[in-house]
Amino acid sequence: MVSNLTKYYGNFKALDSVSFAVGKGWIYGYLGPNGAGKTTTIRTMLGLLKPDQGEVQIASVNPTKDPVQALQSVGYAPELPTLQTFFTGMQLLDFMGRMFGLNARDRKEGIKQLLNLVGLKEWGDKKIGKYSKGMVQRLSVALALINDPTVLIMDEPTIGMDPEATAHFRNLFTTLSKQGKTVFISSHLLDEVQRICTHVGMINKGRMVFDGPITQVLEAFTQQWVIEAELKEVTKTIVSALKKLDYVQDVKTEGNKLRIELKEKKDLRGEISSEIFKRKGVLLSLNLHKITLEDAYLRALKGGQ
Amino acid sequence: MSALRRITVIVGYEWRRALAKKSVLTLIILAIAVQSLILALYSRFAVDTMFLTEEVKPFMWILGVLQGQGLFVQLIAIIIAGSTMSEEYEHGTADILLSKPITKVEYLSGKFLGGFSLLALVEALTTVVGVILASWFFGPQNGLQYVPLIFLAIVYSTLIFFCLSFMFSEVLRRSTLTMLIALVILVASSITRQLLVQLYLTTEEYLYFYLSRGIPTWGANYFPSLLMRELMTIPSTVFLNLINDPLIPIEARIRGVSEAILVREALQQAAIIVAVYAIIFILVAVYRLLKSDVTKKTA
Numbered sequence: 098m099v100s101n102l103t104k105y106y107g108n109f110k111a112l113d114s115v116s117f118a119v120g121k122g123w124i125y126g127y128l129g130p131n132g133a134g135k136t137t138t139i140r141t142m143l144g145l146l147k148p149d150q151g152e153v154q155i156a157s158v159n160p161t162k163d164p165v166q167a168l169q170s171v172g173y174a175p176e177l178p179t180l181q182t183f184f185t186g187m188q189l190l191d192f193m194g195r196m197f198g199l200n201a202r203d204r205k206e207g208i209k210q211l212l213n214l215v216g217l218k219e220w221g222d223k224k225i226g227k228y229s230k231g232m233v234q235r236l237s238v239a240l241a242l243i244n245d246p247t248v249l250i251m252d253e254p255t256i257g258m259d260p261e262a263t264a265h266f267r268n269l270f271t272t273l274s275k276q277g278k279t280v281f282i283s284s285h286l287l288d289e290v291q292r293i294c295t296h297v298g299m300i301n302k303g304r305m306v307f308d309g310p311i312t313q314v315l316e317a318f319t320q321q322w323v324i325e326a327e328l329k330e331v332t333k334t335i336v337s338a339l340k341k342l343d344y345v346q347d348v349k350t351e352g353n354k355l356r357i358e359l360k361e362k363k364d365l366r367g368e369i370s371s372e373i374f375k376r377k378g379v380l381l382s383l384n385l386h387k388i389t390l391e392d393a394y395l396r397a398l399k400g401g402q
Numbered sequence: 403m404s405a406l407r408r409i410t411v412i413v414g415y416e417w418r419r420a421l422a423k424k425s426v427l428t429l430i431i432l433a434i435a436v437q438s439l440i441l442a443l444y445s446r447f448a449v450d451t452m453f454l455t456e457e458v459k460p461f462m463w464i465l466g467v468l469q470g471q472g473l474f475v476q477l478i479a480i481i482i483a484g485s486t487m488s489e490e491y492e493h494g495t496a497d498i499l500l501s502k503p504i505t506k507v508e509y510l511s512g513k514f515l516g517g518f519s520l521l522a523l524v525e526a527l528t529t530v531v532g533v534i535l536a537s538w539f540f541g542p543q544n545g546l547q548y549v550p551l552i553f554l555a556i557v558y559s560t561l562i563f564f565c566l567s568f569m570f571s572e573v574l575r576r577s578t579l580t581m582l583i584a585l586v587i588l589v590a591s592s593i594t595r596q597l598l599v600q601l602y603l604t605t606e607e608y609l610y611f612y613l614s615r616g617i618p619t620w621g622a623n624y625f626p627s628l629l630m631r632e633l634m635t636i637p638s639t640v641f642l643n644l645i646n647d648p649l650i651p652i653e654a655r656i657r658g659v660s661e662a663i664l665v666r667e668a669l670q671q672a673a674i675i676v677a678v679y680a681i682i683f684i685l686v687a688v689y690r691l692l693k694s695d696v697t698k699k700t701a
Contacts, residue, residue: 144500145497164505165408165504173501180495183418192415195411196503197502
């Protein structure tokens with residue numbers, strides 16, 4: 098739980114009364130443009146930065162006051178990590194396991210499983226200095242999982258990964274959340290967040306502009322639903338009939354396509370298609386365009402809420 | 403997991419990190435090479451001269467052990483400590499380490515003890531090599547029962563520049579700048595001490611005498627040799643005097659007291675000075691770490 102978090106860098110207010118709570122089993126997507134305060138929030142959550150005001154609690158413990166207890170069940174993968182190049186992947190995992198007090202047997206088994214999980218089985222005994230960026234990123238995720246954490250904090254976890262690995266890690270995060278783990282992801286990839294996150298927080302210029310379930314974010318920023326229809330031929334009769342409907346705000350024509358703007362946030366494709374059939378129209382396609390997370394995000398940043 | 407265990411984990415980490423640095427390994431090899439070369443040169447050119455009489459030969463291990471004290475050991479101390487904290491900030495690995503279940507004080511303690519124990523190991527190595535080479539070149543050595551104590555004195559005396567470099571490493575969070583500043587302080591401190599000694603000899607003003615003892619290099623350089631003089635009687639020769647505080651015989655003459663009394667007095671002062679500097683430097687480093695944010699990757 099982050100409560101009323103304020104952080105200054107000199108005179109610059111990097112975080113301004115940021116508050117949100119993340120529940121067990123959620124995948125919380127933390128969105129914001131560059132310099133919005135995402136990494137500052139994460140680093141404050143981990144006790145790396147001291148807040149000027151407010152408080153962070155992980156499982157009811159403040160990591161600044163008691164990092165040993167607060168961070169025991171936390172896994173963290175930083176943005177574009179630089180790992181200790183003098184270690185091999187296995188050695189670094191082993192060292193991190195030691196930091197969490199894991200015994201030798203658990204470390205050995207955990208390391209093998211994690212290297213398999215992140216696709217670095219063949220690279221475990223190679224020096225990290227020889228890893229590509231994507232491999233370092235994968236190892237960083239493995240490091241975050243070494244203590245079997247209940248809270249996973251990921252800062253841009255899929256940056257630098259190829260599409261196959263990105264998809265693999267998305268599935269991994271979903272699986273982890275289904276196991277009851279809390280996953281906190283800061284990301285620029287709106288599509289990624291929309292696909293896997295259950296909840297979303299949006300931050301801009303250090304201030305939270307939205308915090309809630311992903312279903313609500315789309316709802317909150319939706320101004321209008323639109324149905325796009327492609328017809329064999331658009332006639333004046335069809336257009337004027339559609340315009341007369343109570344739930345239609347406006348109809349715009351572009352070639353053989355119609356853009357029907359609705360007054361209500363409802364899926365009215367059935368009603369629209371029957372109206373077109375009644376007027377002898379031949380429908381080629383009919384799509385409902387709700388707002389995307391990207392639209393919501395852009396509106397939120399513009400102060401659209 | 404106990405705090406001690408967490409500190410031990412960081413100590414092990416610090417060893418691996420420091421030994422992975424080529425500059426540390428190079429300097430260790432160089433220190434041993436220079437140590438060997440000096441003793442070899444003495445055995446080749448100084449035997450049976452006024453520098454190396456028969457009665458001095460059984461004490462050549464002193465030269466073998468202490469000759470690196472002034473420069474190489476301090477330099478290794480500066481290089482090991484200079485990157486201990488700062489490199490983690492520069493590489494961004496401090497974030498990874500400090501986001502684990504460990505307190506900042508435990509982390510700093512592990513880093514300090516890791517670096518310092520490695521330095522002690524290097525000093526143990528150069529001490530053993532010094533004794534072996536002296537025995538090899540000059541025959542059986544006397545007073546070897548004091549080697550462990552002298553080794554501990556060397557370790558203790560390096561605390562000043564190790565802690566100084568460690569402090570700057572945490573305060574500045576830049577390795578190169580830290581090492582440069584520590585090195586400048588080492589050199590400037592040597593020069594300043596020489597100036598103060600000359601001023602004292604010229605004016606016989608005690609202020610200069612005490613100021614010269616307050617300079618960090620005095621404690622760092624002379625604590626082991628003062629202990630050696632306290633423990634055993636060493637034949638006074640030109641070269642053995644080089645590693646002793648040259649002011650002691652002069653001071654004994656001026657004050658009309660025995661050198662033994664002045665050596666004991668100086669030994670106590672050196673021990674206190676090393677401790678005071680080390681404690682101040684460590685406290686500054688702890689304060690900086692506790693009171694400031696963990697710096698993001700800087701290099």
